Amino acid sequence: SFSFSIQFMCLIQKQLSYFFNSATESGAVKVGTLGNSFSISLDTPILVPHSAKYATLHVPTAAVWNNSPNISAVIGNNKLYFSYQGTGYVIDIADGLYSVSNMDTLFNSFFVNNALPEDLFSISSNDSTQKILINFNYDDIIFDFTQADSCRDVLGFDSETFGPFASPSVQPATNVASFNRVVSYFIRTTLLSAGIPQNKTSSGIISDIPIHAAVGSLINHEPYHPIKSNVNELIGNPKQTFTFTLLDQLQRDVSTMGEEFSLSIVINYYVEV
Secondary structure: OOOOOOOOOOEEEEEEEEEEEOOHHHOOEEOOOOOOEEEEEEEEEEOEOOOOOEEEEEEEEEEEEOOOOOEOOOOOOOEEEEEEOOEEEEEEOOOEOOOHHHHHHHHHHHHHHOOOOOOOEEEEEEOOOOEEEEEEOOOOEEEEOOOOOEOHHHHOOOOOEEOOOOOOEEEEOOOOOOOOOOOEEEEEEOOOOOEOOEOOEOOOEEEEEEOOOOOOOEEEEOOOOOOOEEOHHHEOOOEEEEEEEEEEOOOOEOOOOOOOOEEEEEEEEEEEO
């Protein structure tokens, strides 16, 4: 006769939860000058025990202000160069997130402040073609988009001169406008090495935040099914100091215009009992 026993392995899920924000009052250390990156050094390291079998990380909530500029000195597109009746002018555009109507208002203010005709020219949009229309209300207006820091990318022009045209006339831009520089935000961290891949590369991205709030408003991101990242590298490997960085959909740095951003992270892991 003989006897035997069967042992069953049971896995129990454990969870670690954290809130992080970029405010220095909360212990964050700013990285760079754009406000989009901060470092955290925890009093107690994040530790997934050696006994863990599998670990994941996800971002259940995040809060980001929709105010990252599409025109700024850092981007290098904050000027409009034009001449009228042989005299050159330069409109300096303050850093900001502009719409077509915002820029048109700014140009009109420049005309008033510089003793030019209030209706010298104006811009509008053709929603069907996604192109800017420039309304030439006077003769002898020439735009110079060859300057490296001109706003040609936003308005939809190549490196070129545009004009003069007989007035009154309405002329379309060469290309589709590009006011939507930031379509969504990514959050990247040094807490892990891989994260969520974008196409063929992984660089620590842990969340994609679609823009669903008006300009200047707070995006409160609470995904129904947050994407999880494998963080088995954290098993038995404590992490005490790491950074979070806010990027756009092309993984370019963005400015937060002085506003703070925040996120929560949850680490799930399993232990055998």
